Amino acid sequence: MENPLARKLSGFAAFSDEDRGRLDELCVRFTTRSAGDTLIREGASPSDVFLLLDGWAYRYKVANDGGRQIVALMIPGDLCDIHNFVLKRMDHTIALLSDARVAAIPTERLVALMDESPAINRALWWATLVDEAILREWLLNSGQRAAYERIAHLFCEMWTRMRQVGLAEEQSFHLPLTQEGLGDTAGLTSVHVNRIVQRMRKEGLITLRGKQLEIHDFERLSLIAGFDPSYLHLSSVQPTPAQKLAMAG
Amino acid sequence: MENPLARKLSGFAAFSDEDRGRLDELCVRFTTRSAGDTLIREGASPSDVFLLLDGWAYRYKVANDGGRQIVALMIPGDLCDIHNFVLKRMDHTIALLSDARVAAIPTERLVALMDESPAINRALWWATLVDEAILREWLLNSGQRAAYERIAHLFCEMWTRMRQVGLAEEQSFHLPLTQEGLGDTAGLTSVHVNRIVQRMRKEGLITLRGKQLEIHDFERLSLIAGFDPSYLHLSSVQPTPAQKLAMAG
DNA sequence: CGCGGTGTTGACTTGCGTCAAAGTTCGTGG
DNA sequence: CCACGAACTTTGACGCAAGTCAACACCGCG
Secondary structure: OOOHHHHHHOOOOOOOHHHHHHHHHHOOOEEEEOOOOEEEOOOOOOOEEEEEEEOOEEEEEEOOOOOEEEEEEEOOOOEOOHHHHOOOOOOOEEEEOOOEEEEEEEHHHHHHHHHHOHHHHHHHHHHHHHHHHHHHHHHHHHHHOOHHHHHHHHHHHHHHHHHHOOOOOOOEEEOOOOHHHHHHHHOOOHHHHHHHHHHHHHOOOEEEEOOEEEEOOHHHHHHHHOOOHHHHOOOOOOOOHHHHHHHHO | OOOHHHHHHOOOOOOOHHHHHHHHHHOOOEEEEOOOOEEEOOOOOOOEEEEEEEOOEEEEEEOOOOOEEEEEEEOOOOEOOHHHHOOOOOOOEEEEOOOEEEEEEEHHHHHHHHHHOHHHHHHHHHHHHHHHHHHHHHHHHHHHOOHHHHHHHHHHHHHHHHHHOOOOOOOEEEOOOOHHHHHHHHOOOHHHHHHHHHHHHHOOOEEEEOOEEEEOOHHHHHHHHOOOHHHHOOOOOOOOHHHHHHHHO
16 A cells, blocks of 8 residues: 555545545655654744655644643654644644655645545544544543553554554554653653663563564553553454453453 | 624634524524533444533543543533544543533534535634644643643633633633642642642632632733643734743843 | 764652541532 | 531641653764
8 A cells, every 4th residue: 555644544434546546646746854854833824734654753832941742743644734724823843753755735735625525524534533532642641640651551552553554563663752752742751761661671561772662562561551542533443451351340 | 792603613713694694503402401411421422513502511531540631621612522523432521510501413414514614614623623722732731831830821721712702701700610620630639739729829810719710910820821822723812921021032 | 983862870859649637618408 | 597418628747750960871873
């Protein structure tokens, strides 16, 4: 499967050949950008919507005291900002975690596409609402879970999402985040993230080396995290260990 | 102004008389519910979208250990779940914080409306994207701000939103949240919320009594919170003290 | 081969949680 | 109109998870 957008959206629904063609068309013109590049800055009013073809990006906001909060992680197939077809100003910044190929889609093109195809329109709603659902889960993560569980949850989510777009192995995937990046995502210090990663290693749960994360025991990890993938709203998901446990108990 | 949905959406754009009529039509059939009632339960697949005409509601999720996280507060004019026209299962629960009047709009009606009127379609996208923007700000709040700032930020946001729909006085508004509710929203214990509220009182910032919040010094409060309302994407907002400071410095 | 960005470790501090007991407010029914 | 109980608020003593600071080690890259 070539087109990562189609691959992602097909987690929600199937498309006609015609729609398939329209989606493919969006991906043909792209540029290559390097890790660390800022795609869209807070306050800007971009006229393009960016589509990640390859590599990782992230949204972040900064607090008054300079603390950075990563509010979303984006992987291939994710649209960087549908927002801008309605909202005038970006309320956060988007930057790249790794080198990436990025397609810039003129906003009008996307709007036209939603008019042309009800299926695509619906699929874009789906993608937006899933992003929102992920934010809710992250808020639960930040507000209610201890650091150890939080990191476990983040690992489970990213493995599941990478899996869905065909970019994760059975046990491992590329995770281009430093420990500081993990901290900024989970609302923790890099020092504390380090201690947690150490502990996960000691307990045989994971290997994390050179931006490659290997999960040795996904079942145990998801139990620790209280991870239940239903918030990702994928059309077909297996029940997780946590769910099975809930059903049994 | 009668219709709270129209009042809210007009924070984004003006509507033709025809669209105005369509929006009014949505509000005619409503039921009255009491504080504490659950509107939609996690896991359900509702066939109606609820519109809050009156009173407050909230979305929440619970963690494995029983901790409750409030992931959204809803005030009159807010739509409880556009989600369900695309997503099959609710990933969170919606309940009432106060007695409320609620209009149930059949999902198909809403979908039809979006087809009939591009302006309404756009406005609903706007409302959804603003909800998402609020979630991002809450995540920043939870992840990066200290407890005192967090509560201050919550107060600033809710005053601003209540103001926008015409339900806040110059200095005060009805806030039907217990201190435990504030805690579940901000990721804090009710005990700690209490200590913070005490401190805010001592510093002359607020009066909080019997679900009525009075903000004596919004400017100071928003400076403490680092509150910048631009994430609410209202069409016309005054620059805040925090913004003025940033511009000056 | 050296440098900058990471990761690792230890000692120390602190904000917030926990537990537990009073105090207060409010709605309800006698 | 009062009495009662339930829900909410307040207070204090204490513990701990996570932050801070600082030094050092590692690793990959130019």
